[in-house]
Amino acid sequence: MRFALIDEAFSFYNQYARQAGFSARLNNSKKNKITNEVVWKQFVCFKEGYTDEIRSSKKLIHDQPIRERARGGVRTGCKSKLTIGKEQTGSNWIISIFIENHNHQLSTPSKVHLLRSHRSVSAAKKTLTQQFAEANVPTYQQMRLLEIEYGGAEHVGCTERDIRNFEKEQRDEQKGFDAETLIEFFESEKEKNSDFFFSYETDSEGRFCRCFWADHDGCMVYDIISFQSSSISKPRVLSHNQKMDYISCSCMKFEFEGIPCRHMLAFFRINQVFKLPEKYILKRWTRDAKVGGHLLGQKNVDDNPEKCLMSRHSKLSYKAAMVIDNASLTDEGTDHADDLPPKLTLI
Template sequence: MMFDSIDDAVIYYRRYAKEKGFAVAKRTSKKGNDGVVRYVTIACSYPGIKRTKSTNPVQLKPQTKTDCKAQLRLSLCPNGKWILRSMVLDHNHGLSPSKTRFYKCNRMIEPHVKKKLELHDKAGIRMNKSFNSFVVAAGGHENLSFLEKDCRNHMEKVRRSHLREGDASAMHHYFLKMQADNSEFFYAMDFDDDGRLKNVFWADARSRAAFKEFGDVVTFDTTYMVNKYEMPFAPFVGVNHHGQSTLLGCGLILREDTNSFIWLFKSWLACMSECPPNAIITDQDKAMKKAIEIVFPNARHRWCLRHIMNKLPKKFKGFKDYESIKFCMKNVVHDSLTKEEFEESWGRFIKKYQLESNEWLLGSYDERHRWVLAFVKDIFWAGMSTTQRSESMNAFFDKYINKKTTLKQFFEQYENALAAKVHNETVEDFNSFNSRISCITIYDMEKQFQSAYTLKKFTDFQNEIVGSICCSLSSCKEHDNFSEYEVHEDISHREGQRSVIFHVYFNEDNNKVNCKCRLFEFKGIVCRHQILVFIHRKIYRIPDKYILNRWNKNIKRRHTKIRISYDNWSLKPEACCYEKMCNAFYEVANLAVDSENAYKNVMTHICEMKK
């Protein structure tokens, strides 16, 4: 036989081997005096004598060497073609045509599959799910020309090629690209004396615009780790008009010390035009606390209530009255409506369980203005008591990042995560525009909030209307320019139902209503006790000052007008050609699928084009 090239000979022998049930490889080649390859041997992949390298006789690795002699030998002819000079067809091992797809020489990933794998990786789709999609499309594993391992190897190779410049350099190029696309993109990088990257902060144009809308209250948490480098991911998270978490910038820091936090907070402050947040929620980190006092001296700083209460098992698990101590402390913290009530209840709690010398409780009491609800509910916190917003943002990023994620990949996936957040907000904007929740009362105040608030925030208000069923006015005291109402609310309790008294103050001059529960101050939602007083006073339309722009669905938010650009593969020339061809193929398939003649005609043309 004659072949135009060695590659043609390898392809031919490989096709033969696939039918018979073995694997082949190009084994040897010999050059002539002129330096040109003139002799080539293509052989079965089982040649050679098996050798054992392991020194442990009970941990031997499987061997594939059988010293098989099956082979083809070819030589170069004067006309440039290759001729088959000799061959051995017999093998000294078993053959299995049904298993040949597992041999490496028969495994091949087509270019379009590689593109899909890379797109799936960018979209954050895990490899097992990505591979299963190919299995389903092919009608079974046996119809695929590659294994899941081949897909993983391909993506590892792609990722390694991305990292040739180095992560810090690639990150810098990414920042420059984003800034060139939109001058409002902000970034800062902090290097040590040796030029190594220490800390980094960035915020895209949309996050900066969103801060102007929702930057009054921010949560900050560093418990999430980019595990490959163990650099804490530090997102600044706010709450949008739907009650969703929104990203207001983020950083990666090398160490969780005061200097790193000071650098990060100053970078964020510079990004936000030197406008600090009104309030910030963090955990009890001392370095973080010190940095906030330096960079945000006028911001109200509070600690995550859940973090503190979760420490109770650790602090009191060994106590005989542990369950009772835990239950009592939670009641003191959650049920005290005023500072005075807390001080009184706390004193009884300490005395009852003889905890006067407990250092953790003493320290917590000294910082009570940072975490006890009665001390913090006097200002707006968008309803947040914990850093759960930051933690939910971390959990959200988990869909896109794993422990092997490099910094370069992290920024690519950050864009995907941000795009998903933008999409979720856009969907909620549409839902609030396109649909509404029916009113359950006849009062105009409910219609006010129905037409003004987003669906989520209208639901919060409606819950307060429903909750007013459990409330009753018991007394009213008239003063010079205001009335004091006593509202009793029946509350479900672990030990049964109990009645709690709330004092509501109504000013007749300006229709201002203040409630002891401070829900409106804390969450921006009129409480059930205020609603009851309004109805009692026959004020069925609530004053505009109680309808916050922050939750209003009718306001055009500036951050929604910001264009965000992504480094999309589909913008590249070869990708455009590929997409156009695919779309054309799909269009033809749709036209031909209902006709047997058309189907055969199309397939004939495709086969000719493939040749």
């Protein structure tokens, strides 16, 4: 099998990894010493190598280990890999080594979409999420809409966390420029309408603190006044059932959210109780939260025609979503996808 580009070879291996139930990643490469051109590339299973070796190699300049979050071991020294090399007489890439066997358990079809190499926010999804954000659609609702459009969370190609990370990157790019952008917008509105009013304040370091703006209608209808509001805190009632040794608060925070409120904690502090009783620590907040849960990936599939239909639909939805994402990026791709053989729609 031949590939024109390294990216095509990795895409092929990654698709194979998705069907097999593991995640792929780039590994080593070799360059031509004369032309400095890559002539050899290797793709491996994400569990290749060992975590201890990776952590020990991460050192700072002053030879101190990098502080990072403690995680469980992920890599198991898996030997599964795909190696490609460049042809000596051409520009294509050919497969030289392929090892299929793994030394670990593979993921189930319902969970494989959560692995790293199978999660990415494509350019089409980035544009779509930006449009959702302009319409003030929350991120969790954006994910629900994508799940409906693509036929399930396993076909979206990314998770809600991936979308939130993309939104954070967008906000980070605007840091230091968002205040200037707002002032430029106010100035442009002032040029359009001389009755438009705006004012802003900065601190001692020149950083944007606060602003006020009013359009023509607002200036005519409303007067700007200053006022001081007073707030009255609502009293809370704490009940202690001595027979059952149980306390409850009228704010109902523990009943609704499963978290003891500050009034309950104050009661414990007054009564010299410095360790929270286990009855007020719900299982959902412990390490055993998932123990005994039902795994959807272990559900047996019977001969129900409706389940068989959904299984076939899920298998095709992922491939169709990839075609749509890639084709919608350019006019040529859209025209090419639109000109697919009519028999595909008449099956």
